[in-house]
Amino acid sequence: MSDIQIISQNRTTILFDADIVSNPDVLLFDPEHWRAQQSLTGESTGRGTTYFFHYQQHxxxxxxxxxxxVIGKILQDQYLYTGLTQTRAWQEFYLLAKMQQSQLPTPVPVAAKIERRGVGYRADLITLRIPASQDVFQLLCQQELSAQQWGKMGQTIRQLHDQQIFHHDLNIHNLMLDQQGKIWIIDFDKCQRKNGHVWKQQNLERLLRSLCKEKQRQPCFYWQEDDWEYLCEGYNGYK
Incomplete structure (x- = not known):
């Protein structure tokens, strides 16, 4: 079990896994610091920029x-502060930690920073990078996936659903495949444990919509309806 600790100073709170990092400060969350240290190993641009960096052996x-x-164009990275445990970074960090205890194929949380500003806050999250992996969207722009790989995708989603984990944004960009053939699920912002079962089918339908959208948008996208059947077979057949 991870050793989660919390330090607070000057309206900034950092929670971290002391088994991975010790006595972290705000520089841990500064990409320009890692660039200056020549430890920045890559960047990925989406809604914002995700940074990859090397720290110690990790x-x-x-x-x-x-x-x-629309609201993002105005507030960008500001959120209303209603309590530390209600911040998005706090909730995602602890959800990831609980999923690790259940040995689910999700990222390992390292540290989170919540910085209060007036009535709002800004936040950052650091996780361990999934080794030798690529998001499934990028793969599908280059090649077909096998029926077995689609089936494993369905099995992985079922693992989360069996633990009542609701993924707020289950789309093809948030599924990863590593070199050992293991499927991972990432980006658990606004995700939570959720009772009931109706939402599970809605979760799957969201993923299907993302596949259909990318099929229309991309000049080359190796996905077809039969692949969805393989995914559903893996989902329904998982025990």
């Missing part, structure tokens, strides 16, 4: 929380 992923949609 490869890590740094993500700054940013809003999407």
């Amino acid at each position: 490869e890590m992923v740094l993500r700054h929380y940013r809003r999407g949609g």
Whole structure:
């Protein structure tokens, strides 16, 4: 079990796994610090920029929380502060930690920073990078996946659903495949444990919509309806 600790100073709170990092400060969450140290190993641009960096013997992923949609154009990375345990970084960090206890194929949380500003806050999250992996979307732009791989995708989603884990944004960009053929699920912002079962089918339908959208948008995208059947077979057949 991880050793989660909390330090607070000057309206900034950092929670961290002391088994991975010890006595972290705000520089841990500064990509320019890692660039200056020549430890920045890559960047990925989406709603914001995700940074990859090397720290001690670990490869890590740094993500700054940013809003999407129309409100994101105004507030960008500001959120209303209603208590530390209600912040998005706190909730995602602890959800990831609980999923690790259940041995689910999800990222390992390393540290989170919540910085209060007036009535709001800004936040960052660091996780361990999934080794030798690529997001499934990028793979599908290059090649077909086998029926077995689609089946494993369905099995992995079922593992989360059996633990009542609701993924707020289950889309093809948030599924990873490593070199050992293992499927991982990432990006658990706004995700939670959820009772009931109706939402599980809605979760799957969200993933299907993302596949259909990318099929229309990309000049080359190796996905077809039969692949979805393989995924569903893996989901329904998992025990």
